Amino acid sequence: EAQVTQNPRYLITVTGKKLTVTCSQNMNHEYMSWYRQDPGLGLRQIYYSMNVEVTDKGDVPEGYKVSRKEKRNFPLILESPSPNQTSLYFCASMGDLFTDTQYFGPGTRLTVL
Amino acid sequence: SQQGEEDPQALSIQEGENATMNCSYKTSINNLQWYRQNSGRGLVHLILIRSNEREKHSGRLRVTLDTSKKSSSLLITASRAADTASYFCATDASGYSSASKIIFGSGTRLSIRP
Numbered sequence: 556e557a558q559v560t561q562n563p564r565y566l567i568t569v570t571g572k573k574l575t576v577t578c579s580q581n582m583n584h585e586y587m588s589w590y591r592q593d594p595g596l597g598l599r600q601i602y603y604s605m606n607v608e609v610t611d612k613g614d615v616p617e618g619y620k621v622s623r624k625e626k627r628n629f630p631l632i633l634e635s636p637s638p639n640q641t642s643l644y645f646c647a648s649m650g651d652l653f654t655d656t657q658y659f660g661p662g663t664r665l666t667v668l
Numbered sequence: 669s670q671q672g673e674e675d676p677q678a679l680s681i682q683e684g685e686n687a688t689m690n691c692s693y694k695t696s697i698n699n700l701q702w703y704r705q706n707s708g709r710g711l712v713h714l715i716l717i718r719s720n721e722r723e724k725h726s727g728r729l730r731v732t733l734d735t736s737k738k739s740s741s742l743l744i745t746a747s748r749a750a751d752t753a754s755y756f757c758a759t760d761a762s763g764y765s766s767a768s769k770i771i772f773g774s775g776t777r778l779s780i781r782p
Contacts, residue, residue: 586768588770590772595774596774597756597772597773597774597775598711598756598758598772599772600769600770600771600772603768603769603770605768611768611769613769613770614769614771643708645710645711647711652698652760652768652770653698653699653760654699654716654718655716656701656713656716657701657703657711657713657758657770658713659710659711659712660710661709661710662708662709662710664708
């Protein structure tokens with residue numbers, strides 16, 4: 556089954572404690588992306604990757620890091636989480652930016668105390 | 669930057685009626701996509717319309733695109749209770765320096781009354 560998986564689904568942590576949210580897709584997609592969703596603001600792109608070893612900033616990259624060492628995986632790293640990073644996070648993938656649709660993971664609800 | 673803006677922010681209609689949502693964007697695009705999200709869950713793709721297309725249909729969905737006005741509309745006909753969800757438009761950012769970004773609107777919350 557074609558899917559995007561994220562782990563963990565729920566996470567409560569404290570300020571400053573490094574964390575990683577994993578994302579994996581099994582569709583051999585080149586384009587992968589991370590979004591955060593906050594009430595009233597829709598989805599905002601954090602980082603995206605056009606292919607292995609190619610990543611770029613979205614609209615809200617501050618406080619986040621990503622890596623793309625393998626085509627299927629695109630982890631999101633918060634080196635020193637802060638309360639303003641409390642949000643719902645989605646990973647997504649797509650084959651071609653201009654012709655394909657995005658497939659979304661189920662989301663990770665992160666709370667930073 | 670907010671490329672896509674949806675209108676209205678919230679819409680409540682009677683089951684069986686049609687629902688229309690609008691999306692406006694700021695720069696040139698290659699395509700525009702509509703997504704549905706059920707309360708706090710992942711987004712589901714509904715329809716993609718390319719910049720050289722003016723109208724597209726998929727079941728009870730009809731999407732139009734007017735590139736001269738930089739706007740799109742999503743029409744859901746004969747609404748059902750299961751259509752209750754938030755609807756988002758998304759565009760690529762070909763008019764910006766970083767053309768590979770994807771920008772979402774803030775969404776329209778649709779409620780269908782029985």
